Amino acid sequence: MSSATIARMTDDASSDNSRLLATTTPRALGAYYTPPAAASVLAGWVVESGARTVLEPSMGDGVFLAAVAQAAAAGGRRIESWGVELAADTFAATVAAGPLEPGRAIRGDFLGLEPFPVDAVIGNPPFVRLRHVPPAEARRAARAAAAVLGAPMDPSGSSWMPFVLHASRFLRPGGSLAFVLPYELTYVRYARPLWRFLADSFARLRLVRVRERLFPEIMQDVVLLFAAGSGGTTGAIEFEAYDRVRDLDLGRPDRTASIPVELVVVGRRPFVEALLPPALQAVLAGRLAGATVPASELVRFNVGYVTGDKGFFHPREAVVRRFRLPASRLLPSLTSSRQLRGAGVRTSGLPPAATGHRLYLPDATALAPGERAYLAEGEATGIAGRYKCRVREPWFVTPGVRTPAVVLPVFADAPVLLENDAGYVASNSLLCGYLQPGLTAGSLLARWYTSLTLLQIELEVHALGGGVRVFVPSEAGAVRLAARVVESGRLTARTDALVRAGEIARAYELGDEPVLIRQLRLSPAEIELIREGTTILGRWRNGSRAGRPLGLAA
Numbered sequence: 400m401s402s403a404t405i406a407r408m409t410d411d412a413s414s415d416n417s418r419l420l421a422t423t424t425p426r427a428l429g430a431y432y433t434p435p436a437a438a439s440v441l442a443g444w445v446v447e448s449g450a451r452t453v454l455e456p457s458m459g460d461g462v463f464l465a466a467v468a469q470a471a472a473a474g475g476r477r478i479e480s481w482g483v484e485l486a487a488d489t490f491a492a493t494v495a496a497g498p499l500e501p502g503r504a505i506r507g508d509f510l511g512l513e514p515f516p517v518d519a520v521i522g523n524p525p526f527v528r529l530r531h532v533p534p535a536e537a538r539r540a541a542r543a544a545a546a547v548l549g550a551p552m553d554p555s556g557s558s559w560m561p562f563v564l565h566a567s568r569f570l571r572p573g574g575s576l577a578f579v580l581p582y583e584l585t586y587v588r589y590a591r592p593l594w595r596f597l598a599d600s601f602a603r604l605r606l607v608r609v610r611e612r613l614f615p616e617i618m619q620d621v622v623l624l625f626a627a628g629s630g631g632t633t634g635a636i637e638f639e640a641y642d643r644v645r646d647l648d649l650g651r652p653d654r655t656a657s658i659p660v661e662l663v664v665v666g667r668r669p670f671v672e673a674l675l676p677p678a679l680q681a682v683l684a685g686r687l688a689g690a691t692v693p694a695s696e697l698v699r700f701n702v703g704y705v706t707g708d709k710g711f712f713h714p715r716e717a718v719v720r721r722f723r724l725p726a727s728r729l730l731p732s733l734t735s736s737r738q739l740r741g742a743g744v745r746t747s748g749l750p751p752a753a754t755g756h757r758l759y760l761p762d763a764t765a766l767a768p769g770e771r772a773y774l775a776e777g778e779a780t781g782i783a784g785r786y787k788c789r790v791r792e793p794w795f796v797t798p799g800v801r802t803p804a805v806v807l808p809v810f811a812d813a814p815v816l817l818e819n820d821a822g823y824v825a826s827n828s829l830l831c832g833y834l835q836p837g838l839t840a841g842s843l844l845a846r847w848y849t850s851l852t853l854l855q856i857e858l859e860v861h862a863l864g865g866g867v868r869v870f871v872p873s874e875a876g877a878v879r880l881a882a883r884v885v886e887s888g889r890l891t892a893r894t895d896a897l898v899r900a901g902e903i904a905r906a907y908e909l910g911d912e913p914v915l916i917r918q919l920r921l922s923p924a925e926i927e928l929i930r931e932g933t934t935i936l937g938r939w940r941n942g943s944r945a946g947r948p949l950g951l952a953a
């Protein structure tokens with residue numbers, strides 16, 4: 400690194416990088432390189448925007464710098480490019496390969512780099528949770544984000560966000576940003592202040608999603624963010640969805656929409672809804688908006704209990720006998736969604752082989768001698784020192800254990816909602832639902848098993864990079880269900896038989912005629928539209944992989 404470039408770094412940034420590099424791995428650095436096809440789309444846009452100076456804040460092997468040089472050369476122009484890289488070996492290899500002049504290559508932490516003016520910033524920053532980056536780097540990231548936002552960034556967030564915020568400080572008035580960013584940018588709570596900032600700082604925002612995976616090997620879903628006209632403001636995001644990178648290259652989007660920034664800032668999921676056919680969007684926003692309510696108005700979902708040590712707190716029969724643990728302190732429990740297979744829609748239908756798990760929940764004020772011995776063993780073997788145990792008082796009483804009215808698996812594509820008529824308690828592999836006063840579990844089941852619920856789940860519940868859906872209470876509570884429904888014992892019995900047989904997709908369709916058509920007055924054509932919408936969103940969630948059959952747990 401030249402002395403000129405060292406002078407650009409703050410003291411804190413340059414002092415500890417060598418120690419950091421010795422202990423970091425490609426994963427910790429978020430070192431996943433962008434395919435050239437995607438890099439050239441962003442580079443083409445930057446060059447067309449008229450940029451004459453460009454900065455790549457985390458250049459890796461320099462794919463963006465090469466793409467910028469190529470796009471500029473194609474237009475008979477020359478662009479002055481700067482590149483920053485934290486990893487010493489990557490830096491050296493990239494500088495040697497020559498996509499930029501060595502004098503404009505900066506080795507160090509971009510988040511500690513003093514801003515200097517450029518027309519555009521382009522790149523694919525690292526996506527690493529701040530809690531997983533080394534402390535000094537995390538502190539710099541937090542400082543960089545707060546300096547732009549004027550308030551601390553949510554520490555649960557990821558490193559790409561300070562990169563975008565800090566990058567904005569380098570832009571001349573009218574300048575642009577072009578970044579590959581994680582798809583979660585479109586819905587996570589921690590990114591909401593970023594959207595507000597972008598809307599208040601750029602004249603034009605464009606977000607591109609491509610169904611084909613750009614990073615198949617790491618199952619990372621990404622979007623492309625283009626922000627132009629630094630110093631301006633806007634209230635809307637131009638959203639474009641493409642099936643393949645080739646379509647993006649050819650400028651042939653599947654769908655386009657103008658999305659109010661405000662919807663993203665208040666936590667809605669407009670980028671998902673925009674993928675649906677307009678006729679279906681109209682049904683959802685029209686008749687269905689009035690005839691449905693969020694599930695949270697009917698049932699309150701919580702994550703099940705966390706013991707801190709599954710084995711110790713779910714003792715096997717031999718252990719129960721050896722320590723004479725009292726039966727009254729052993730609560731029949733559901734600890735995995737696998738237990739629900741074959742049960743139908745009621746926990747009383749659990750196959751006998753799935754019923755043996757019991758949570759040991761001692762009464763701290765009345766411990767039997769055998770219990771004292773068992774807990775002493777827990778202390779001797781270090782269970783009491785486990786994080787979840789040592790932060791509670793006393794360490795051996797699992798908090799928040801309450802028998803739910805219904806249960807729902809946390810990881811599932813088309814989750815089976817079960818009435819908990821057998822009174823199990825449930826661990827955090829499941830969501831526990833507690834009914835609002837006056838509601839029966841049967842009427843909740845009648846509302847749940849329709850094609851509309853599958854569509855609502857696609858709209859409201861997020862998925863991990865590989866497409867596996869994760870139910871969290873707030874998102875499960877946002878799934879809209881029929882506001883009113885007439886329960887039918889016959890319908891529940893037929894749903895139960897289908898779920899028991901593993902015919903989950905058919906179980907969800909069973910409610911369409913009695914609930915959606917006869918009670919909500921939807922037409923058969925609208926039901927078709929709803930099913931088609933679910934298929935479309937499922938394809939987007941699964942990227943370019945083949946669709947998986949609906950199942951209990953992913």
Ligand SMILES: C[S@@+](CC[C@H](N)C(=O)[O-])C[C@H]1O[C@@H](n2cnc3c(N)ncnc32)[C@H](O)[C@@H]1O
Pocket residue numbers: 428429430431432433456457458459460461462463483484485486489507508509510522523524525526
């Ligand atoms: C996701 S890779 C992207 C590389 C390149 N932009 C591309 O898309 O091919 C992120 C790069 O950022 C580097 N990096 C990680 N943290 C950094 C930091 N704080 N400052 C500068 N570079 C960093 C990593 O070493 C890695 O090369």
